[in-house]
Amino acid sequence: MAKYAFIPSRTGNSKTLSNLKDFFKLAGYDVKVLIGKPSIFEAYSEALRECKVKATDKVVMCHDDIEILSKTEAFNTVLDAHFKKPKAGFLGVAGTRYFPDHAVWWNGYGVDHKPMNPQNPLCGFIFHGKTPESMRAEVYGAQANTVVMDGVFLAATGAVLNSIQISKPKSFEGGWHFYDVFYTYQAFKKGFVNRTAPIMIRHESVGEPDEVYNKNRLAFLKLCGGDLPVQAF
Secondary structure: OOEEEEEEEOOOOOHHHHHHHHHHHHOOOEEEEEEOOOOHHHHHHHHHHHOOOOOOOEEEEEOOOEEEOOOHHHHHHHHHHHHOOOOEEEEEOEEEOEEOOOOOOOOOOOOOOOOOOOOOOEEEEEEEOOOOOOOEEEEEEOOOEEOEEOOOEEEEEHHHHOOOOOOOOOOOOOOOOOHHHHHHHHHHHOOOEEEEOOOOEEEOOOOOOOHHHHHHHHHHHHHHHHHOOEEOO
């Protein structure tokens, strides 16, 4: 059983990325920085193929501008516990139990958001900020099984990754949007159990939906929208 960390990066050169590589190495991961790839789909597809990832291997796929604040021992304990469960799917830090028919998983999150409201479908949390001193907590909700999750941090076994389509759908116009929803939704539909986990992560940037994001969302709906909305239990 091998452990890999796949990290797409434009340049492969930043202090945050250097620290992230050190964290994963200390946690026992073989780190692969995927530099200058034309799309995140291609980056992950090539990495899985080149590493010949096996069913029992563990793979983390994450952004290059994150800092993992959890200790390596706690980090490994959380991941190991998840992957011991039957039909373990993706493990992430933010997602939703209820995936609406418009496919925007974080719909409704805002200043009036009530994380502990029983009707709130959102799950997990993450810190955002350029530095630990300036970061703020984004609390989506309690940890739970999810339909889809955000791609800032995702972990899965080779059994999961080798059973879904990792390459970019032909109908997707953009190479960097909606991959996370596409991956985690496929796993959910195949009966794997996706879940958020209490892994403490600081993310330096905040993704903003743009025109290409919306085009990929609409393309996803043409591919998979017929089954929406769906609920995880």
